[in-house]
Amino acid sequence: MYRKTVAELASALATKAVSSTELTQLYLDRISAHQELNAFITVDADNALAAAKVADTRLAKGDAGALTGVPMAHKDIFCTDGVLTTCGSRMLSEFVSPYNATVVEKLHDAGMVMLGKTNMDEFAMGSSNETSFFGPVKNPWDTTLVPGGSSGGSAAAVAARLTPMATGTDTGGSIRQPAALCGITGLKPSYGRVSRFGMIAFASSLDQAGPMTQTAEDAALLLNAMAGFDSRDSTSAQEEVPDFSSQLGHDIKGLKIGLPKEFFGEGLSADVDKAIQAALDEYKKLGAEVVEVSLPNSSLAIPCYYVLAPAEASSNLSRYDGVRYGYRASEYTDLVEMYERTRAEGFGAEVKRRIMIGTYALSAGYYDAYYLKAQQLRRLIAEDFKRAFEQCDVIMGPTAPSTAFALGDKSEDPVAMYLNDIYTISVNLAGLPGMSVPAGFDGNGRPIGLQLIGQYFDEARLLQLAHQYQQVTDWHQQLPEEVA
Amino acid sequence: MIICPTFTEAVRSNAMSISVDEVKKIAHLARLGLDEQEAQGYADSLSQILGLIEQMNAVDTTGVSPMAHPLDMHLRLREDAPTESDQREKFQKVAPSTEAGLYLVPRVIE
Incomplete structure (x- = not known):
């Protein structure tokens, strides 16, 4: 059961094959069996089981939505009323938030059950989850490695199936890079798509929340529940929110994929390069066309x-x-x-x-x-993308220049750490949506992520492309042996 | 593409340096207490980071209009009507020190 996706769990709940209480207990047990990963800062078993009971009542009454009763976890950057909200910092190590973030409210209203709050780099500043006051998170694929950051706890928790999904935030790559390093699917929506209200601020013109899941199908379901205008966020986008699931099944014949030549130069590890080329071959088989584009200021x-x-x-x-x-x-x-x-x-x-x-x-x-x-x-970087999108529907490339590195490897060298985000940061500067999907493993069995970058508010296109790829590959279904 | 090892070395070799005194001044502006040894450590790492930032000068940006925000949006206006209820007690419960509805800090007026 724990290997199932959000979509599969939702249908198991709907057909009464399992109850929310049973599922919640199952994941709580997995969390406590894998404490060595340090993926959670707070586990909120009592409230989770109470919420599961409410969900079961709704399910029994036939009053349930698409996500009712499905367990989840929030990155500890989201304010949760009455629950410790630390942002990975000593500064907030005893802060019990007096209100809920909009994202928390929305997923709660959808009937999801919060298991707890995940570990993260302090104030989301880091690419390895080593700056957390609560200690580093370990990568479930190899516990001597970092999970990436800053949403490292969320990524590790989903990769180890301690939760079917988790929320994350991405200021310079903090959803996509840990998703790549842990072998899961992560979506950073367009700037303004998801409310920032109650999401502890790092860099307000760049911060954006998104789902971290096993599949693109799940990411679409979750984005449906998270997205939308919020008057309490002064930069919330007044854009129509489509049904992000509706386009998943459409074929991708004739779509143009742009490859920025600057993303395939020196510094990219050979294993990552090879995996990205193999993913592009899959896309060609699916009928997409690949063209070279340039992002000269990247x-x-x-x-x-x-x-x-x-x-x-x-x-x-x-x-x-x-x-x-x-x-x-x-x-x-x-x-x-x-x-x-x-x-x-x-x-x-x-x-x-x-x-x-x-x-x-x-x-x-x-x-x-x-x-x-x-x-x-920043203007020049955004204009590069604008020009590139005149030639293609989506941009693809690696999410990170290498696979997961060892704990302690770069923690004393800030500049080396910053370079991990070389392919993700420009997307935040431009405000575009970006995604990372599992695309294979290197010679040491470490996951590799393929990055997809879309036009403003075109998340549906990214999700469609990721979903179609996941129909013909099984990288996203693989699980670390230790936790299987 | 300039990246990882070469990039890092290039950055280090032309690193702008920032002095211990400057670090102390910045730390004070940001109200961050630092001891002597920490100040030296930050002088080194901030110099490295500034070296990285100096790479920006490789591009001439004369005449480019600065981009403050990805959507180039303007702040919305709203009706001048109350939207929040009084939750002072709830919000002050998380404060380090309060009395009679006020936040307490060390004496500032002698």
Whole structure:
């Protein structure tokens, strides 16, 4: 039963083959049997079982929706009323949120059962889940490896089938990169598609929430429940929300796939390259056409991002002052010292680095050279995509330059860590939807992700392309031996 | 494509340097307490990161209009009507220190 997808579980619930209470208990047991992965910060068994009971009543009455009774987990960046919400930080290590994020509300209203909150890099700043105050997450395929980040707990939990799905957030690759490194499906919708209300802010012009699942079919089901305009998010998109499942079965004959030549150069591991080429061959067999495109400014996406994201973060994280919520230092003599000690003790090293980079870039005398320059580059990067999409319907390439690396390998070298997101960051800068789907394994049995990038608000197209690929491959059905 | 090992080395070799004193100044602006040893560590890593950022100068952006937001959207206006109920007690329950509905901080006026 635990190997089933969200869609399969929903139909098992609908036909009364299993109850939500049984399913919830099954996943709670799996979570406790695999604690070594450290995928969860909070397991909320009591509330989960209570919610399952409510779902079972709804199912019995015939008053259930498509997701009623299906268990799930939230990344610990989403505020959950009455439940610990830490964002992977000491700063919020005892913060019990007084309200729900819109995403939490929506999935709760859909009848889903929250099992708990997943581990993550501190304030979503990291690509390996090693910056978490609650310790690193282990990759279920090999527990000496990182799961990727920042949604590493969500990715590991889905890969190990400790939950049928989990939510994630993606500011520079934080859904797609861990999805690739853990061998699952991850979707970052277009900027503004899913409400940011109650999602703890990192870089507000880049942050976006999305589903992390086993299949594209599940991602479509979940996006149906998560997406939509929200007046409580000032940058929520006022776009029509289609039924993301309706296009899944359409064939892809004649669709044009653009391959950015810049994504296949030096630095891409040979195994990843080979797997991506093999995936493209599958797409050709399905009737798609492959054309070369160019994203000439893509190599500048990382420098550009490491100005803009820290600048926004330095402003967003100024709210953690030890006054209204969160951690407060125990010893201080005056107000300034209280702020300084609270923030020194409450934040980890990577968060402090980014706050300082952002503060520097925004300070008088440096603003034009850094912040303004980065915003201009952002325009060039977005225009590259616009031009590329004149020649193709979707862009494909690797999600990450390599497969999962060893825990500790890059944790002391911020610049090496940042380069993991080389193929994902430009998508956030442009605000486009992006997806990662399992596309094979390297010589050491580590998962490889294929990235799909779509036009604004064209998630349905990405989901269709991913689904069609998953009809002719079984990479997404493979499970780490340890947890099978 | 410039990436991983070569890129990283290129970044290191022309790393902009940022001094320990500058780090202390930035940390103070951001209200982050640092000790001497930490300041040295951050001077090194921030210099490396600035070296990476300097790569931006490879492209001439004269005349390019800055992009602040992916959708180039404007902030919406709404009716000037109350949308929230009073939840002061609930919200103050998570505060480190409150009294009579107020947040307590160290004395700022002598």
